Amino acid sequence: MPLTTLCRGNQIVALVPTPTSLSISNPPSCSSANDFTKGSPSTVDESGDPALFTEGIAEICRRMGVEFRFGTKIRRLAVERKRISQVETNDGPLDADLYVLALGKDSASLVRPLGIGLPIYPVKGYSRTLSLRGWNTAPTMPLVDYDRRVGLVRFGDRFRIVGKAEFVGDDDRHDPRRAGALVDSVTDVFPELAAREVIEDWAGLRPMTPDGMPIIGPSPYENLFVNTGHGHLGLTLSCGSAAVIGSLVAGQAPEVDIAAYSVNRFRL
């Protein structure tokens, strides 16, 4: 979807999908704080509901025979020669022909005893979802404000505000004051967001790598592949990463060059 650059004064503050009525050759100027009008097209971003997406993918996988074991905790990977021989869990051992490591920020600790170094650091972010009841003119398009470092996305009658990057280790506890501060940071532009019913609060840990790129590819163990470290873009990169891992698991060459995502690139 083409995107439009939005301005506050003469500063770029957001990218939104381009309304079809907006003329690229003759963009209106932007002058006041709430004057979101000036535009130049871009094609770099889209938005969607992550819960709907993941639940939908899970349902498709179930129909194809995938069995999910929610609540099962992996404790250790057992190794024989240069192969993973078993996964030890709180629900007993599991074994498979091939294994894919995809545990987000917890990936590193599981394979450290195997001599695989993955520099993945948890970086905390917050999300607050508000009811839109009664605000009929709320933006229907996603917004990214690079000044305030917040994203705003509408899902039907809900409005989600996300942002922040905290370096607090493994602590994923939610702090309502931090989520409230996110909302406060945009109420000068959208006063309608003040004092709305909070539908959902969430804090999560983004699995960041030093170079901001995911870690995807084979590992030193011949039946273990890695698909992790997607940082702040795990949803965006999920399908592309899955296509790469799918090819590797099937013994085929991925469609893209994966050298830049290599497990070995950090030389740990």
Ligand SMILES: Cc1cc2nc3c(=O)[nH]c(=O)nc-3n(C[C@H](O)[C@H](O)[C@H](O)COP(=O)(O)OP(=O)(O)OC[C@H]3O[C@@H](n4cnc5c(N)ncnc54)[C@H](O)[C@@H]3O)c2cc1C
């Ligand atoms: C506030 C916020 C906003 C974001 N917004 C966006 C966005 O707009 N677009 C985007 O693309 N990305 C976004 N992200 C990033 C995205 O959420 C992550 O990149 C993505 O979740 C990473 O996916 P993952 O499956 O690799 O890891 P995770 O989602 O962390 O999943 C890892 C899973 O492994 C499980 N696990 C860990 N250890 C074990 C174990 N020992 N045994 C069993 N299970 C285990 C965990 O319970 C978890 O379910 C955002 C993140 C945050 C925090």
